[in-house]
Amino acid sequence: MAPNHQYVTVAPTECVRPASPNSGPVTVEVISVRSDEPEDARGGGDGSTDDDIIIQCPYTVQLRAEREGGSDGRVYTITYAVTDLTGTKRVDCKVYVPHDQSGRPAVEGPGPGYEVTGSCNGGGILVGPVTRQPSRETC
Numbered sequence: 759m760a761p762n763h764q765y766v767t768v769a770p771t772e773c774v775r776p777a778s779p780n781s782g783p784v785t786v787e788v789i790s791v792r793s794d795e796p797e798d799a800r801g802g803g804d805g806s807t808d809d810d811i812i813i814q815c816p817y818t819v820q821l822r823a824e825r826e827g828g829s830d831g832r833v834y835t836i837t838y839a840v841t842d843l844t845g846t847k848r849v850d851c852k853v854y855v856p857h858d859q860s861g862r863p864a865v866e867g868p869g870p871g872y873e874v875t876g877s878c879n880g881g882g883i884l885v886g887p888v889t890r891q892p893s894r895e896t897c
């Protein structure tokens with residue numbers, strides 16, 4: 759995603775996908791969302807904005823598309839609890855905000871970052887069974 763300080767909505771269907779037709783209904787809940795940068799770092803580039811991470815229960819996340827000007831790009835990590843007939847798994851989904859448009863990917867770390875914990879008290883049903891899929895790059 760481009761660092762324009764706007765919110766981007768991330769749905770779990772972008773990180774999880776059907777496993778087999780027979781896994782039964784799947785519920786998904788946001789457990790936590792982590793950023794590898796402070797919410798409002800000193801200096802330019804991150805727009806002096808708070809609430810960069812907003813969890814909308816049960817499984818939607820709004821992430822602000824920004825990063826520190828003097829760092830190496832921001833990486834958000836969304837952790838979902840995904841439950842189907844085979845049990846509950848934790849699935850991490852990475853969302854990258856590159857520092858610039860040069861094509862260099864955002865690098866996780868060095869921190870300090872912070873984490874927002876969800877308090878959704880249960881997941882919502884996602885249509886179709888899901889399984890882990892590799893992280894994606896958003897631009």
Ligand SMILES: [Ca+2]
Pocket residue numbers: 796797798799804805806807808809810822824
């Ligand atoms: Ca911010």
Ligand SMILES: [Ca+2]
Pocket residue numbers: 794795829830831832833864865866867868869
């Ligand atoms: Ca970084």
